[in-house]
Each structure stands twice: as structure tokens, then as C-alpha cells.
Amino acid sequence: MLRFIARRAAAGLGLAFTVVTGMFFFLHLTGTDPARGALGLYATEAQVETRRQQLGLDRPVVEQYLDWLGHAIRGDLGMSSAQSTPVIELLVTRLPVTVSLALGAIVVAATIGVLLGLVAAIKPGRIDRLLQVVMVIGFALPNFWVAIILAIVFAVNLGWFPATGYIHIADSPSGWLLSITLPVIALAIGSIAAIAQQLRNSVISVYSQDYIRTLRSRGLPSRNILLTHVLRNAAPPALTMLSLQFIAAMSGAAIIERVFGLQGIGSVAINASGNSDIQVIMGVLLFTVALVVLVNLAVDVVYGALNPKVRNA
Numbered sequence: 001m002l003r004f005i006a007r008r009a010a011a012g013l014g015l016a017f018t019v020v021t022g023m024f025f026f027l028h029l030t031g032t033d034p035a036r037g038a039l040g041l042y043a044t045e046a047q048v049e050t051r052r053q054q055l056g057l058d059r060p061v062v063e064q065y066l067d068w069l070g071h072a073i074r075g076d077l078g079m080s081s082a083q084s085t086p087v088i089e090l091l092v093t094r095l096p097v098t099v100s101l102a103l104g105a106i107v108v109a110a111t112i113g114v115l116l117g118l119v120a121a122i123k124p125g126r127i128d129r130l131l132q133v134v135m136v137i138g139f140a141l142p143n144f145w146v147a148i149i150l151a152i153v154f155a156v157n158l159g160w161f162p163a164t165g166y167i168h169i170a171d172s173p174s175g176w177l178l179s180i181t182l183p184v185i186a187l188a189i190g191s192i193a194a195i196a197q198q199l200r201n202s203v204i205s206v207y208s209q210d211y212i213r214t215l216r217s218r219g220l221p222s223r224n225i226l227l228t229h230v231l232r233n234a235a236p237p238a239l240t241m242l243s244l245q246f247i248a249a250m251s252g253a254a255i256i257e258r259v260f261g262l263q264g265i266g267s268v269a270i271n272a273s274g275n276s277d278i279q280v281i282m283g284v285l286l287f288t289v290a291l292v293v294l295v296n297l298a299v300d301v302v303y304g305a306l307n308p309k310v311r312n313a
Contacts, residue, residue, distance in 0.1 A: 008300045012293035019289050020282065024068065027278050028061045051081075068282065077283040082275035087283040090268055095287065097166050097264030100176070101256060102249040102291075104184040109191035110242055116192065117199030117238070121207070122226070131196070138193035143252050147186035147259040154182060164261030183256045191245040198241040202234035209233075236303050243299045247292055 052058055056067070071078060077087035120131040155163035161182050167175035206212060207230060215225050254266025265284055272280035 005297070005301060008297055012297055016286075016289045016293050020286055021065070021069075023285050024065050024278075024282060025061065027281065028064075068279075072282075072286065077286070078279040080272075080277055080280050082272070082277045082280075087279050090280060091265065091283050091287055094264050094268050096168065097257065097262050098250070098253050098266060099291070100166075100169075100180050101183050101187055101253045101262075101264065102246060104180055105187035105191060105249045106242065106246050108184055108188040109195055109245060112188075113192045113195030114199060114238070116196035118203065118226075120196065120200040121203035128200075131200075135193040135197050138189050139197070141189060143186050143190055144255045144259060146189050147183065147256050150182045150186055151259060166262045166264075183253075183260050183262065186256055186259075187249050187252055191249065194245055195238060195241050199234060199238040202237045203230055206230045206234045239299045239303055243296050246295045250288055250291065 056064060059067075068078065075088070077091070079085065080087055080090060083090070116131055116135070120128045120135075151163055155161045161178050165179060167179045169176040212225065212229065215229060216222075253264060254269060256262075257264045257266040258270075265287065268280060269284045271277075272284065
């Protein structure tokens with residue numbers, strides 16, 4: 001099992017290195033100019049050139065990359081060219097917002113999605129058809145539209161939740177929960193539908209296998225068959241869908257943060273893109289890729305525990 005985890009971790013690190021490296025050179029190839037972004041459109045060429053020298057942008061791209069990579073390995077992501085603030089400081093103060101939304105959405109989606117998927121699989125007929133309709137609608141609804149409706153109904157009209165703002169969990173656990181409830185629901189709707197649909201199809205497929213019919217013919221209780229045999233073999237595709245939905249939640253959080261006025265990683269990334277702030281863009285990308293790799297590693301570990309054959313693959 002340790003060798004399996006080590007292989008998966010190495011593959012994740014390789015993926016992170018490839019993505020980060022490719023993005024660094026892509027940003028420079030597109031002609032992005034952090035100096036111009038920091039000084040604005042009305043700065044003179046002389047001022048921009050001076051700023052470029054201060055930021056080290058007059059050096060070869062490969063040298064800039066090696067310098068950035070060396071500092072990043074030591075935990076130094078550089079300074080924001082637009083705000084003259086350490087990138088790590090910008091990210092650490094905003095990261096709890098985005099992580100709260102993404103992880104909260106995945107927990108909600110996994111819990112409700114598994115329940116709906118199981119009910120749809122083991123209750124054929126009207127219940128299954130009804131849940132199928134609900135799943136399709138949930139998957140089709142844009143999360144930003146859902147966020148706006150939730151904000152209007154439950155925050156503005158009913159006043160049950162705050163319409164904007166984020167409260168840190170250390171300041172008030174109940175306030176934190178209220179501040180993320182609507183954004184989490186908006187993010188989770190589509191993921192619930194995707195996970196439920198995937199699990200339903202997987203469970204139905206496993207139930208059609210010969211060995212399940214054999215277990216039934218031997219008189220094993222349906223509950224034991226479901227929990228011991230069906231879920232064990234139906235879980236891997238649902239776990240894969242879960243990891244994909246986490247990536248979708250991380251990207252979708254940027255829009256949801258805008259709707260609810262939350263200052264998370266998404267707003268940092270949008271502002272950095274507008275200012276051509278390469279250091280901040282790279283910092284956001286590095287943090288995001290690291291989170292995705294960690295979640296995928298956790299899913300792989302669970303996958304390996306459920307299916308020992310995967311460990312030797």
C-alpha cells in the first residue's frame with residue numbers, strides 16, 4: 001500500500017510540475033506585461049521599462065523561471081507586481097474562503113448524491129424516474145443562476161442568511177456556517193446530480209452481475225449484499241466523479257465568490273489576470289494544483305483500499 005501511495009504521489013507531483021511549468025512559459029509567450037499592468041495605461045515607456053528592470057523581467061525567460069522555481073520550492077512565491085505585497089500573504093488570507101466553499105460543496109454533494117444515487121438504483125419505477133428528472137435539472141442549472149436565486153430568496157427576502165461577506169470560523173463558528181451555506185449549496189447542486197447519476201448507474205451495473213444473482217440465490221440479506229458487495233464494486237467510478245467535481249468546485253468558486261461578495265482565491269485570480277500579475281497568477285495556480293493533487297491522492301488511496309488489484313496496476 002505504501003508503494004502504491006508513493007507512486008500516486010510521484011505522479012501527482014509530476015503533473016503539478018508540468019502544469020506549473022507550462023503555465024509560466026505560456027504567460028510569457030502571450031506577451032503579458034506585469035510592469036504595464038502595475039503602472040496602468042497612462043505610464044510612459046520609460047517608466048514601464050524601469051519597472052520591468054525592477055521586477056527582473058528584462059532577463060531571459062528561462063532564467064526567470066529557474067529563479068521563480070527555486071524560491072517557490074523554499075516557500076517564497078515572490079511579490080505581487082501590482083500590490084507590492086508578498087504573494088503568499090495574499091493567498092493565505094484568501095485561501096480559507098475558497099477551501100471552505102469547495103470542501104463544503106464536496107461534502108454536501110457526496111452525502112446527498114450518494115443517498116439519491118442509492119435510492120434511484122434500488123427503487124426502480126416512479127421514484128427512479130422522478131430522481132432522474134431531478135438529477136438532470138440539477139446538472140443543467142448554472143451555479144451562478146442558482147446562487148443569485150438563493151441570495152434573493154433566502155438572504156434578501158427572508159433574511160435567513162447573510163447576502164454577502166465571510167466570517168472566519170475562528171471568530172464565530174455559527175457565523176462562518178451561515179456565511180458559507182448559500183454559496184456551498186449553489187456550488188453543490190450540479191455535483192450532487194453528477195455523483196448521484198454516476199453512482200446510480202454503477203450500482204445498477206453491479207446488481208446485474210452474475211455473482212450478485214448467486215449471492216441472492218443463497219439467501220443473503222439484501223442489505224448485506226448492498227453494503228458488502230455492491231457498494232464496494234460500484235464506489236470507484238463514483239470516487240472518480242467526486243474528484244472531478246472537486247476540480248469543478250474550485251473553478252466554480254470564483255464565480256460564486258463574486259455573487260456573494262466573498263474575497264477568496266477566485267477574486268485574487270481575477271484581479272491578477274486584469275493586472276497581468278504573473279507572480280500572483282502562478283501562486284494561485286500552484287495552490288490550486290496542490291489542492292487538486294492532494295484530493296486526487298486521497299481518492300486514489302480510498303480506491304486502492306476498496307480494490308486491492310489497483311495497487312499493483
